[in-house]
Amino acid sequence: MAAADWLMREAGAIGGRVGFEAFDVSRLDARDPYLALEGGVRILGEALYDAPGTPEGGVSGRLGTRTGGIRVVERPPDAAYSPGFVALRQRPGPAGLVVVTTGGAPGLALLDAPAFRAPFGPPTLQVTSFEHARLTAAMARGAMAKLVVATRRTATNARNVVVRVAGRVPGLAPLVVATPRSAWWHATGERGGGLVCWLEALRALAEAPPTREVLFLATSGDELGHLGLSDFLARHRGIVAGATWVQLGANIGAAGGTVALAATTPPLRHLAAAAVARAGHPAVPLGTALPDSDGTIRAIQRAGAACVALGGTNRLFHLPQDRWPHAVDLDRVVRLAAAVAEIVARLGRQAT
Incomplete structure (x- = not known):
């Protein structure tokens, strides 16, 4: 819960209506x-x-x-x-x-x-x-x-952090900006870049309020069958259907890693690629097939959302060595965060 509390404080200092959604978990303890x-x-x-x-x-x-x-x-x-x-x-x-x-x-x-x-x-x-x-x-x-x-199950709960930024025009299909916030070990290179991009996009909307409502979602339980994402999609079927979704995946700005960008529609692909270029980041592979080895994007698409996704590779993926500072390319994170902030700001201004 401490990590969720920290993220809520960081988001609250920027703006928006900050809260959390708790969901049940049968925690596994291995002795x-x-x-x-x-x-x-x-x-x-x-x-x-x-x-x-x-x-x-x-x-x-x-x-x-x-x-x-x-x-x-x-x-x-x-x-x-x-x-x-x-x-x-x-x-x-x-x-x-x-x-x-x-x-x-x-x-x-x-x-x-x-x-x-x-x-x-x-x-x-x-x-x-x-x-x-x-x-x-x-x-x-x-x-x-x-x-x-020898294992034991304990009934408990986990939290998704959710920040709502009101739109100037009610009734429009929302924009969702999502990133996982949990992982194995410290996961600095795996999760740090996504969280930085998430917070910078929130900051961009605090400075220039969007036309439509924007939901910022940071999920827990990503490594355990996407528990948090599944809970959010089940709770908000009416919101997600027809929404546009920005998925900030793993290893964004990990040291020595690669970055890839993909989207479900040509307009989303072109908007995202142009923002990455304007941020001064080297060109990234651009595709129609979203990186989805773990099924995240399929779940979002089944819920009815159009999606643009950013993710990468990381030599220290799922290893305890994935820690600050050696696991992070800070310059790359800064540039990608600027690109994501622009993507979210532009999508937030769209009425459809």
């Missing part, structure tokens, strides 16, 4: 999950948040065995949305699964949990890439292992 090998070796990791837990005493089996044992695989942080990984988890056989995470740098690059509300597959432990050699050697000798991922 020090680990894989125990012969000789007292214990490899610590993190639960996969849309897989079931083990009994308190764990599950045992031969490491690397697909039937009755504990299978070991390597996967990148975006694998949660891969049909192949989903199919692997749906296959019967292993008592447990260990995922050696393979991010853009060594470390524990956590996977999202799109099925957070409906866990499936075997109990699963995510471990750092530094354990690759040790696990490979253990599998080669057919070592026995015990997997312990």
Whole structure:
């Protein structure tokens, strides 16, 4: 809640009607999950948040065995949305699964949990890439292992931050400016740029009030099946249908990353590309296919909104090393924030 409170204070200092919308969450707590090998070796990791837990005493089996044992695989942080990984988890056989995470740098690059509300597959432990050699050697000798991922669910709630900026003309279809505000670890390069763009766009409208109402949305639970986005779309079906939506995605201005821009209509694409150019940012790839590996844009489009989206890549994506200052290209963030502020100001002045 502290992060939501901070963002609300920052937005409140700029302007608009600041509030939040709470939604129910069955929080998952994993108590020090680990894989125990012969000789007292214990490899610590993190639960996969849309897989079931083990009994308190764990599950045992031969490491690397697909039937009755504990299978070991390597996967990148975006694998949660891969049909192949989903199919692997749906296959019967292993008592447990260990995922050696393979991010853009060594470390524990956590996977999202799109099925957070409906866990499936075997109990699963995510471990750092530094354990690759040790696990490979253990599998080669057919070592026995015990997997312990004891979890507990607790009923609680989370918050979406929502800021309403009134339009001068009532009754027009609104503009929605959205960005996720939650992630794994510190996520400075992953989420910082989107939040900066979000706040700068709000500042632009405080200085020049829009023609139509603009809703600023910062969602929680993005990594857990888009819990916050789903809640907002369900609550506001009548508002979203016919709206224009600006989606500020992951890794905007991450150090060493790339940036891409896409929109559902030619006018939106041209408006956004021109704003990026005027901000002095190098030209970005411009497409009709919106970057949507996790299904965010499909959900927005199904709700009936036209959409322009900005996002990028990040070598430290989902890694604990994604921290200030080395994970952020500050000059790029400043230029992209200026571009987003112009996009939002121009769209806010439109009557349709």
